[in-house]
Amino acid sequence: MQKSDVERSEVVIVSVKPEVVGPALREVKDVPASKGKLFISVAMGVSTATIEKNLPAEARVIRVMPNTPALVQQGAAALSRGARATAADAELAAQLFRAVGSCDEVPEYQMDAVTALSGSGPAYVTDGGVRCGLPRDLALRLAAQTTLGSATMVRQGGHPAQLKDNVTSPAGSTADGTYHLEQNDYFAVL
Incomplete structure (x- = not known):
């Protein structure tokens, strides 16, 4: 993480592998401009408390778990606030992720379940079909259409x-x- 990038930014997106979060944040912890910044992390499994301990005490943290359907504007994300993040911070983060799908605020203890359901969920559906003997391409088409159709039914009130x-x-x-x-x-x- 470049110190100059943090100094120029109002919001810093932390998008690195989980094992790199601590070292990356420690590089900017003593940068005076880091103190009042909003840090939004998409690093899987890294708690807001872990992120906060690697930043200045005044930094605000939001943890988000997006998923790959965001690539086609159909993402499902959830966020949780750190100790100093405000409702306005949460709304800003939610707006960012709603640009590519949906985003809900949840308590942090639910983030692992969010990861399992929406973050990893696409893998489970297709692999289940393959395990039952379907060719991967057919399993993929059937799983995609089934989940799309079921999701549409639920979104329409089912x-x-x-x-x-x-x-x-x-x-x-x-x-x-x-x-x-x-x-x-x-x-x-x-």
């Missing part, structure tokens, strides 16, 4: 439980699959 009920027949494959997930504590992990 409830996820109703979507599940609509495809669950007595003794059918969906009933068997959800039973298997329940028996293996899948829902407890969520």
Whole structure:
């Protein structure tokens, strides 16, 4: 991270690998202009407390978990505020990420769940089809269309439980699959 870039910026986006966050921030910790800045981190798994301890006491921190659909303006992001971040800081960060999708504020303890669901979620859907024997290209097309269609139904007012009920027949494959997930504590992990 360049000290001159931090000095010229009102908002500093921290977009480095998690293991680099501490060293990068320590490079600018003693830069006088860092004191009142808003730092927005997209580094996966790095808490606001960790970021704050590597910055001047007056710095404000927002942690954001975006996802790759932001590349096509369909991202799903969540943010949490650090100890000194204001409502205005959170709104500014949310506006930045809403430019490429949605952005919700959550308590920091929910950020790992956000990472698992929206950050890593796209991988799980396609790989499930491949594991069941589908060619990757077909699994990808089916997973993409299924999630797009299901998401559209939910956004139009459908409830996820109703979507599940609509495809669950007595003794059918969906009933068997959800039973298997329940028996293996899948829902407890969520």
